[in-house]
Amino acid sequence: MLGPVIVGERVRLEPARPENAPTYIRWFADRAVTRYLVVRYPSSLKQQEEWIEQMAASEHDVLWAMARAVDGGLVGNLGLHRIAWRNRNAEIGYVIGERDQWGKGFATEAVKLATAYAFLELGLEKVWATVTAPNEASRRALERNGYTQCALFRRDRYVDGAWHDLWVGEILRDEWQSGQETRP
């Protein structure tokens, strides 16, 4: 499934489009962008377009493109994946592909919007995420939204000649609900 339009203050989630494929290939060719991602190489244009079609057809994924609210410029993408309907949980994953857009809080707001969507529209009970331990920016985006560590897999990812731990975080529906009441 592709995600519907959700407008935040800084970021706008919108359905990913096949014409975004060349941009995704550029991002995934950049090792700085993919350093802490599972996929570390670009695919062909055809494969990239096919992936977007697979996401659109899947009952277990929701894929959004992440655009700047101010001018619509593409900065990244975000998805709810492995949606387990029977157990009502999903994995959230995202990338800010434009390096000059790092550190501007886009991921934090995008995670906030997608997490609310997961609980309010999909009716899930839990959203979880994995982050390669040194990727503090990504982990903070989750923690700012109430995700807390539930596991730490040791020496789980081999990146740039070194082994890294894998941080696993999650947020439950009732934790999210009480966070909505206390946070402004």
Place this chain on the structure above:
Amino acid sequence: MFGPIIEGARVRLEPPRAEWSPFYLRWFADMDVTRYLRERHPPSPRREEEYLEAAATDPHRVLWAIVDKASGAPIGATVLEKIDWRNGRAESGIMIGDKDRWRQGLATEVMQLRTEYAFMELGLRKIWTGVELPNVGSRRALEKAGYRQCGLMRRHFFVSGQWLDVWIAEIHREDWERAREAACSAR
């Protein structure tokens, strides 16, 4: 099947056109539009094309685009689906995607045209539909078009953090014919 052209006073039902798919992609990306629809996600352009092709060849479905007569622009879509030929019934559905055209009575007109086609051309004897209870606009339009409640399913859909009841309604051919005769003799 695609539905044939049916002229109303303000709207026209037309066979859907592939070149209108950008409208549908935009509408299905809008959670205000899809709030009370069964499909709440935008298709990719390819899937929209496949959907149209599948509808065109499906003998259990009639799909129309709703077009604004004044401008010729598409403003939504309507469907008779799950047509059960043996038992003479179908489920109806409608979307007004253009939010500027909400609350103008256009859905009522679409439903009247659709119902007349279902009874007079397809020879069906009953049309039914379900509407989430807070969707007052759609429910009023159905009531004005002659649908009557026949059931209420509790806590049936999860939308915007809440479980919603579904109002189930139907229109029977005999009731529709009687109402039409009454309207004619009153005139």
